[in-house]
Amino acid sequence: xxxxxxxxxxxxxxxxxxxxxxxxxxxxxxxxxxxxxxxxxxxxxxxxxxxxxxxxxxxxxxxxxxxxxxxxxxxxxxxxxxxxxxxxxxxxxxxxxxxxxxxxxxxxxxxxxxxxxxxxxxxxxxxxxxxxx
Amino acid sequence: xxxxxxxxxxxxxxxxxxxxxxxxxxxxxxxxxxxxxxxxxxxxxxxxxxxxxxxxxxxxxxxxxxxxxxxxxxxxxxxxxxxxxxxxxxxxxxxxxxxxxxxxxxxxxxxxxxxxxxxxxxxxxxxxxxxxxxxxxxxxxxxxxxxxxxxxxxxxxxxxxxxxxxxxxxxxxxxxxxxxxxxxxxxxxxxxxxxxxxxxxxxxxxxxxxxxxxxxxxxxxxxxxxxxxxxxxxxxxxxxxxxxxxxxxxxxxxxxxxxxxxxxxxxxxxxxxxxxxxxxxxxxxxxxxxxxxxxxxxxxxxxxxxxxxxxxxxx
Numbered sequence: 001x002x003x004x005x006x007x008x009x010x011x012x013x014x015x016x017x018x019x020x021x022x023x024x025x026x027x028x029x030x031x032x033x034x035x036x037x038x039x040x041x042x043x044x045x046x047x048x049x050x051x052x053x054x055x056x057x058x059x060x061x062x063x064x065x066x067x068x069x070x071x072x073x074x075x076x077x078x079x080x081x082x083x084x085x086x087x088x089x090x091x092x093x094x095x096x097x098x099x100x101x102x103x104x105x106x107x108x109x110x111x112x113x114x115x116x117x118x119x120x121x122x123x124x125x126x127x128x129x130x131x132x133x
Numbered sequence: 134x135x136x137x138x139x140x141x142x143x144x145x146x147x148x149x150x151x152x153x154x155x156x157x158x159x160x161x162x163x164x165x166x167x168x169x170x171x172x173x174x175x176x177x178x179x180x181x182x183x184x185x186x187x188x189x190x191x192x193x194x195x196x197x198x199x200x201x202x203x204x205x206x207x208x209x210x211x212x213x214x215x216x217x218x219x220x221x222x223x224x225x226x227x228x229x230x231x232x233x234x235x236x237x238x239x240x241x242x243x244x245x246x247x248x249x250x251x252x253x254x255x256x257x258x259x260x261x262x263x264x265x266x267x268x269x270x271x272x273x274x275x276x277x278x279x280x281x282x283x284x285x286x287x288x289x290x291x292x293x294x295x296x297x298x299x300x301x302x303x304x305x306x307x308x309x310x311x312x313x314x315x316x317x318x319x320x321x322x323x324x325x326x327x328x329x330x331x332x333x334x335x336x337x338x339x340x341x342x343x344x345x346x347x348x349x350x351x352x353x354x355x356x357x358x359x360x361x362x363x364x365x366x367x368x369x370x371x372x373x374x375x376x377x378x379x380x381x382x383x384x385x386x387x388x389x390x391x392x393x394x395x396x397x398x399x400x401x402x403x404x405x406x407x408x409x410x411x412x413x414x415x416x417x418x419x420x421x422x423x424x425x426x427x428x429x430x431x432x433x434x435x436x437x438x439x440x441x442x443x444x445x446x447x448x
Contacts, residue, residue, distance in 0.1 A: 007159070007222070007249075009155075029225065032218065032221065032223035032224060032225045033221045033223060034223060035221045035222040035223045037223065037224045037226060037245075037247050038223065038224065038225050038226065039226045039227075039245050040227045040229070040230065041229050041230060041233055042227075042230035042233060045233060049236045052147075052236045052237055053236050055148050055151055056147060056151050056236075057151065057229075057243075057245060058148075058151035058155045
């Protein structure tokens with residue numbers, strides 16, 4: 001009747017100079033439909049802006065979307081900044097056109113979930129639900 | 134832990150403010166302790182509520198106002214509310230998109246919130262969030278409601294200054310909005326004033342103001358803005374200052390703040406009472422039993438609710 005359960009809050013952001021946000025918006029919708037509060041920040045964000053927004057919104061998860069190929073720089077920058085601020089408890093995810101070979105390297109740098117082409121929205125929802133503490 | 138969090142939030146630490154907001158939003162057991170420590174430090178911020186139909190430019194206006202206030206050296210807290218889905222319980226909070234340039238400014242704190250089941254254009258924890266931002270030293274707190282229809286007027290319960298935003302091209306709709314949303318404004322903004330039909334919109338609002346304010350000491354001003362081009366935002370800021378001055382001189386501020394606490398009290402009691410009735414084990418059986426009897430027409434909902442109330446008062 002009255003539901004006071006904790007809601008998962010997630011920030012969806014597009015870092016860098018990539019104008020393709022169809023994928024990010026579809027993921028945002030799927031997460032909303034799974035009962036989460038999704039803060040969408042729009043295009044062309046710097047890693048610093050993303051981390052600052054994550055602080056103010058006190059999110060459990062950050063999802064980065066990038067199709068330009070700069071993920072090894074931008075995703076890692078966000079991960080490093082989170083570490084710097086002592087925010088390792090925030091679950092960091094990345095999605096986009098990411099070569100298989102890069103995935104282990106991204107994991108190593110602190111990007112807990114990496115989702116390439118062909119990922120279903122269910123996969124992402126499930127991953128978030130399973131990994132948010 | 135909650136003590137460290139509140140004392141850091143009172144010093145303006147962004148992360149502690151954010152954590153505290155989460156605590157009051159989820160209404161966890163720490164919420165009461167937190168607000169106990171926050172409340173004595175409140176009362177300094179001027180709270181500005183901004184409401185209007187979907188797409189009228191509320192977020193952009195807030196962005197522009199914030200830039201002006203920052204130039205004056207004032208710090209700003211922003212609460213941006215979007216609707217929670219009644220089906221999934223999720224929400225897509227997108228007001229930040231138009232404000233991201235403010236993200237790196239330490240004098241600005243933006244928080245997006247879902248309505249989480251509340252009607253009226255706000256969310257039930259908004260009172261606490263306003264107090265947290267106020268106590269953390271923000272000079273101005275801007276509250277953006279969801280895109281409203283006609284009757285979402287709760288914003289006046291928390292605002293010192295309520296701004297109602299309208300846009301040209303709504304045709305005769307302003308006439309039909311006579312009751313509700315068009316009664317609550319301290320300032321009207323006609324945004325997108327470069328659009329066709331702006332004269333007519335201003336005239337319609339004007340004629341409403343003439344009727345509404347014929348026996349009031351203050352006539353609600355109407356400001357035309359083009360927020361997207363940063364036009365006439367200065368005038369809006371001046372008008373807000375004038376209203377603030379008016380509230381002080383007429384002692385209306387005191388009255389409004391008293392009303393705010395009253396609404397807040399009602400809201401907190403409502404929440405606590407509802408969760409007491411519907412979440413406590415001891416009432417579960419009674420409620421199920423009564424629901425069954427209502428269905429089989431043995432009893433009516435009014436009598437059932439009286440029985441439940443009697444049971445509460447006995448415990």
